């Protein structure tokens with residue numbers, strides 16, 4: 001399987017090159033040249049299969065030719081070593097809990113897969129690699145933990161000063177060793193811009209082997225499709241049509257769901273749910289796709305004004321905007337709606353949503369209301385509420401008990417360097433820290 005750039009379908013590279021480069025030289029995102037469809041027999045057996053067995057088949061179809069069966073199994077075993085339970089919240093509404101990994105957010109799946117795949121692909125290489133990461137909170141913690149002490153890899157995390165939760169910040173700034181953190185005077189989109197500029201800097205790339213562990217990299221993006229298959233395998237109400245709502249920011253997660261659907265998974269409708277950073281819902285309602293400055297919200301990890309996976313979503317629908325708008329429904333919610341939903345769901349069901357999951361829940365509920373009785377719905381609960389403890393406590397008027405794993409992160413000492421929102425300063429930092 002080769003991978004093409006969304007900016008030029010003729011530019012095709014191997015799996016290794018796509019993963020090591022991260023972003024195509026023309027700034028496009030890599031995509032599999034063909035999307036393999038899983039056989040009917042796979043879907044007939046899926047309910048009896050374990051998460052890992054599902055993973056072997058799906059990843060085998062995508063990467064098996066290049067990696068072989070043994071490496072595929074190693075990769076999947078390393079990635080899927082925690083569960084993603086499907087929990088019934090109310091009649092016809094299920095939460096896919098993606099927060100049972102080491103840093104309690106869905107990014108753990110992609111980060112673990114990415115670090116393992118990079119190690120496999122770099123085996124025997126003399127070159128060392130610098131992994132650049134822009135984060136609004138959760139990618140940073142998952143990547144830092146996934147790549148911590150991996151030999152030959154140095155990670156540089158850029159995050160917007162004062163715009164990630166305290167717990168998220170502690171999860172990546174306290175590790176040290178090969179994990180370096182830069183606190184940027186700006187918003188998430190500035191961090192993403194700085195990273196992309198570094199990839200375009202020819203001179204710098206001649207000196208340093210740079211790659212990305214954001215969802216722009218197929219090694220971070222593709223494995224996120226696995227839990228959509230698993231969710232369907234565990235869904236009790238398969239006789240109904242299925243709607244899945246994805247709380248979205250950079251849109252890698254939704255893109256991975258669409259990939260799963262293109263591989264044959266019977267998902268009837270996707271709901272793209274955002275906070276007031278509503279660039280994609282606006283597009284789905286007929287406006288042009290237009291990046292905007294991001295606005296701070298209580299679902300801070302989704303404060304993205306220039307979602308980098310947009311053109312990947314379009315490519316998954318054959319660049320057919322009408323088809324994209326038909327298959328994906330867009331909703332957005334402000335902080336007041338989000339807080340109200342968190343309270344209502346806790347009062348009515350006892351289920352505690354984090355602010356991102358609450359946005360996903362709201363999108364799903366709105367869609368189901370418009371189509372009564374026809375669908376069963378799943379929303380992705382993308383992070384543990386404890387990661388946003390101060391917001392959750394304030395909104396719900398409770399004192400949320402943190403899981404031990406989160407408490408552990410609070411014991412370390414923050415270590416981050418300040419960085420102005422200026423490419424020259426970032427370049428100087430990278431040039432001075434050549435491995």
Ligand SMILES: Cc1ncc(COP(=O)(O)O)c(C=O)c1O
Pocket residue numbers: 105137138139215247248249250251252253254301302356357382383
């Ligand atoms: C908790 C949480 N929910 C949702 C999202 C949005 O996911 P995506 O960027 O893949 O759209 C993020 C960040 O990516 C996140 O950290």
Ligand SMILES: N[C@@H](CCOP(=O)(O)O)C(=O)O
Pocket residue numbers: 134135136137138139140213214215216249250252253301302
């Ligand atoms: N919300 C993200 C932003 C980066 O998303 P990614 O999936 O492209 O890495 C975060 O948690 O940092």
